Amino acid sequence: MLLADVNEITEPRTPTLPQVEDFMESEGWVPQPPGSAGRMWVKQDARIAVPVMREQDAALVQGIIERIARWERKDLRFITNYIRYYRTDVALLQAARDDFANTIPLDAAATVISNAKAILRASGTTAWSEKSNIAGNYSQQGDAVVETARMDHTVQGPFMIPVLVPLPKVDTSQAPLPNVQGEELFRAAAEPFARRVTRTLAQSLVAVNEVIVQPEGLPSARTLHAAVERGVSREFCSALTKILEQPSVAEFKAHFQWAPAVQASSSVPSTVEIEAAAADKVKRAAEILKEKRMEPRSTFSGGIVELRHVQDEPFGTVTVATVRNSRACEIRVRLNYEQYQEAVGWHRDRRPVIVHGTVREGPGRKLIVDQPESCRPIDESLLPEPRQGQVVQLRPHRSQR
Numbered sequence: 001m002l003l004a005d006v007n008e009i010t011e012p013r014t015p016t017l018p019q020v021e022d023f024m025e026s027e028g029w030v031p032q033p034p035g036s037a038g039r040m041w042v043k044q045d046a047r048i049a050v051p052v053m054r055e056q057d058a059a060l061v062q063g064i065i066e067r068i069a070r071w072e073r074k075d076l077r078f079i080t081n082y083i084r085y086y087r088t089d090v091a092l093l094q095a096a097r098d099d100f101a102n103t104i105p106l107d108a109a110a111t112v113i114s115n116a117k118a119i120l121r122a123s124g125t126t127a128w129s130e131k132s133n134i135a136g137n138y139s140q141q142g143d144a145v146v147e148t149a150r151m152d153h154t155v156q157g158p159f160m161i162p163v164l165v166p167l168p169k170v171d172t173s174q175a176p177l178p179n180v181q182g183e184e185l186f187r188a189a190a191e192p193f194a195r196r197v198t199r200t201l202a203q204s205l206v207a208v209n210e211v212i213v214q215p216e217g218l219p220s221a222r223t224l225h226a227a228v229e230r231g232v233s234r235e236f237c238s239a240l241t242k243i244l245e246q247p248s249v250a251e252f253k254a255h256f257q258w259a260p261a262v263q264a265s266s267s268v269p270s271t272v273e274i275e276a277a278a279a280d281k282v283k284r285a286a287e288i289l290k291e292k293r294m295e296p297r298s299t300f301s302g303g304i305v306e307l308r309h310v311q312d313e314p315f316g317t318v319t320v321a322t323v324r325n326s327r328a329c330e331i332r333v334r335l336n337y338e339q340y341q342e343a344v345g346w347h348r349d350r351r352p353v354i355v356h357g358t359v360r361e362g363p364g365r366k367l368i369v370d371q372p373e374s375c376r377p378i379d380e381s382l383l384p385e386p387r388q389g390q391v392v393q394l395r396p397h398r399s400q401r
Contacts, residue, residue, distance in 0.1 A: 014058045015084040020065065021050065022169065023083045026261055046071045085259060089165040089198040090152075091120075092255040095243060104159040108248045113151075116161050118239035121146050123201040126231040127193070128323050132224070132294045133234045139326075145197045160255075167192045167259050186307040188347070190321035193328070195262055196302075199352065200231040202256050203378055205272045207232050208240065212285045213278045219285045221292045228289070229296050229354060230378055237286035244279035251275045265303075265350040267379040300324055300331060301354040301378055304347040309340060316340030318375075320353060324367070331359060331367040333375055343375070351377040 015023075024041055025031070029048070032040040038051035048067050051060060062080075069079040095104065095112045124142020125134050145165065152162035170192055191199070204227075211227040212219045224232070243252050254272045258264035274282075302322035309316035317332050318340070324331065333355055335343060346353060357372035 014062050017053055017061050020083055023086045087167050087259050087261040089259050090257040091163040092160045094160045094253040095249045105248045108246045111246050112243055115239040115242045119236055122233050122235040124197045126233050127197045127200040130228055130296050131233055132228045132289045145194045165194055165198050167194050167262055184309045188305050190305050191303050202268050204231040204236055205254055212281055221288050225294050228294050229299050234286045234289035237282050241279055241283040244276045249276050263350050267351045299356050301352055303352050307347055318343045333369045333372055346377050354378045
C-alpha cells in the first residue's frame with residue numbers, strides 16, 4: 001500500500017504541529033534556538049519558521065507543510081498524508097462486494113468492526129508469545145498496543161476500516177561498536193513492538209492462506225503448527241470466520257501501509273485478499289486450534305539486529321530481537337559462513353526470521369543457539385518472497401468454490 005493509494009481512501013486532514021516537528025527532526029531539519037514568537041528550522045539552504053502555538057492552528061500548520069512540500073518537491077496532498085502517517089502503521093480492512101460502492105448492511109458493518117478489533121487483539125498477544133488457543137489469556141503488552149489504535153475516517157467509496165497503530169518514538173542511536181581487528185560487526189535498532197503487532201497481523205493472514213486455504217482438503221493439526229509459529233491463533237481464525245460468513249460479504253481484503261519512520265520488511269505483502277468461500281476451512285482450523293494445544297517451545301522469531309563475523313572464521317553469528325518467557329530479549333544464533341552471508345541479505349531487507357533450536361544461557365547471561373535446526377525468513381518458509389507492493393491473493397482451492 002502506497003501513500004498515493006491512501007490519499008484516495010482517507011479524508012485529507014492537516015497533521016498536528018508535533019507530528020510536523022517530529023517529521024522535520026527525523027528528516028534532517030535542525031531547529032534553531034527558540035525565540036519569543038517561535039523558532040527557525042534549517043535544512044541545507046532552506047529555512048522554515050515555526051511559530052509558537054498554544055492551540056492547534058490548522059491554517060498555520062498547513063502553511064508550514066506547503067513550504068516543506070516546495071522544498072521536497074512533492075505534491076502537497078502526498079506530503080500532508082506522509083507527515084500524518086509518518087509514525088503510524090495503517091491496516092485498511094475491507095469487506096468487499098461489487099455493490100458496496102457507498103453503503104453496507106448495518107449487520108455486516110458491525111461484524112467487520114468488532115472482529116477487526118478481535119483480529120488485532122489476537123495478533124497483539126501472539127506477537128508477544130505464540131499461542132494456538134489464547135483462551136482469554138491476552139497479553140498486557142499486546143492489549144496496550146490495541147488501546148492506542150484508532151479508527152480513521154474515510155471518503156465516499158469502498159467500505160473500509162482504516163485501523164491506525166501509532167509507533168513510539170524510540171532512540172535509534174547506537175553506542176560505539178568495539179573495534180576488534182579482523183571482526184565485522186553491524187548493529188541496527190530493533191523494531192518497535194507495535195510494529196511487530198501489525199506485522200504479525202499481516203503475516204498471519206498470509207499463513208492462513210498458505211496453510212489453511214490453499215492446500216487440498218481441511219487443515220490438520222500437524223500442518224497448523226507452522227501457522228501458529230507465525231502468529232495464527234484460534235481467536236484470529238474465529239474472528240476472520242465471522243467476517244467471511246456474513247451473507248453480504250464476498251471477500252475480505254487487508255491493505256497495509258507501513259509508517260515511513262520505521263523501515264518495513266520488504267517481504268510482507270501490501271495487500272491480502274480472502275474470498276468468503278474459504279470460511280468453512282478457516283472455521284475448521286479454529287476448531288482444531290481449540291482442541292489441540294500446539295505452542296512452539298523451541299521456536300522464536302524476530303528481526304536481525306546484529307551481525308558478527310571474525311575474519312577467516314567458518315561461522316558467524318546473528319542476533320535476533322524476540323520475546324522469550326514473556327520478556328523482550330536478544331538471542332545469538334551461530335550459523336555457518338554460507339548461511340551467515342544469506343543472513344546479511346535478510347538483515348539488509350529487514351526480513352524477520354524464524355529460528356528452530358535449543359536456547360542456552362552463555363557468558364554474561366546472554367542467550368545463545370549454537371546449532372540451530374533451521375534459521376530462515378518467516379515469509380520464505382511459506383511462500384515465494386513477494387515483491388514490494390505485490391498483491392497476494394488468498395483464494396480457496398478450486399474444489400472449495
